[in-house]
Amino acid sequence: DNPLGKPIENKAQHILIVYLSRTNNTRAVAQMIQKKTGGEMTAIELQDPYPENYQEIVAQVAEENETGFLPPLQTKINNLDHYDTVFIGFPTWGMQLPPPIKSFLTTNNLSGKTVIPFNTNAGYGLGSTIKTINKLCSDSKVLEAFSVEGGIERDGILFVMEGEKAEQVEEKLDDWLTKIDF
Numbered sequence: 001d002n003p004l005g006k007p008i009e010n011k012a013q014h015i016l017i018v019y020l021s022r023t024n025n026t027r028a029v030a031q032m033i034q035k036k037t038g039g040e041m042t043a044i045e046l047q048d049p050y051p052e053n054y055q056e057i058v059a060q061v062a063e064e065n066e067t068g069f070l071p072p073l074q075t076k077i078n079n080l081d082h083y084d085t086v087f088i089g090f091p092t093w094g095m096q097l098p099p100p101i102k103s104f105l106t107t108n109n110l111s112g113k114t115v116i117p118f119n120t121n122a123g124y125g126l127g128s129t130i131k132t133i134n135k136l137c138s139d140s141k142v143l144e145a146f147s148v149e150g151g152i153e154r155d156g157i158l159f160v161m162e163g164e165k166a167e168q169v170e171e172k173l174d175d176w177l178t179k180i181d182f
C-alpha cells in the first residue's frame with residue numbers, strides 16, 4: 001500500500017553487475033550474484049576481441065600490461081547514474097587486473113558508488129587486481145572482494161562452475177554477501 005503515491009525504493013534496481021569472462025567461469029559467478037541480488041547484468045565486450053589461442057592471448061595481455069594499453073570497449077553503460085552499487089567481475093590475468101577492466105574503470109566514473117569486486121582464477125589468487133581497483137576507484141567505496149578458483153586454461157581446463165563445484169561456490173558466495181553487507 002502506497003497512499004501518497006511515492007516511488008517505492010527498490011534496491012535491486014540500483015545494482016549493476018558488470019563482468020569480463022572468456023571461458024564463462026566469472027560469468028557463472030555473475031549469474032549467481034544476479035540471482036541473489038536481482039541486479040542488472042552486463043558483459044564487458046571489446047571492439048577487437050582477443051585471440052582464441054591461449055598462448056596468443058597471454059602474450060597480448062602481457063604486452064598491454066607492459067605498455068599500459070587500454071583496449072577500447074564495445075560495451076557502453078547508458079544509465080550509469082542510475083546505479084549506486086556496481087559489482088565488477090574479472091578473471092586474474094597475468095596476476096593483474098585484465099586490461100578491459102582497466103578500460104572500463106577508466107572510462108566510467110564510479111565515484112560515490114559502492115564497488116564490489118569478484119574474481120575467478122586458476123589457483124594463484126587475486127594478485128595486484130584489488131590494488132589497481134582501489135587506485136582506479138579512489139572516490140568509490142570498494143568492499144571486500146570475492147575470489148574463487150575457476151578454470152586452468154593453460155592445462156585445458158575451461159568451464160568448471162557446474163555440479164558440486166557450483167554448489168560450493170554458491171555457499172561461499174552466500175557467506176560473503178552476508179558479510180560485506182552492501
Ligand SMILES: Cc1cc2nc3c(=O)[nH]c(=O)nc-3n(C[C@H](O)[C@H](O)[C@H](O)COP(=O)(O)O)c2cc1C
Nearest residue numbers: 021022023024025026091094095121122124150151
Ligand atoms: C590471459 C590469461 C592469463 C591468466 N593468468 C592467470 C594468472 O596470472 N593467475 C591465475 O591464477 N590464473 C590465470 N588465468 C586463468 C584464469 O584466471 C581462470 O581460468 C579464470 O577462472 C578464467 O575466468 P573466465 O572463465 O571467466 O574467463 C589466466 C587466464 C588467461 C586467459
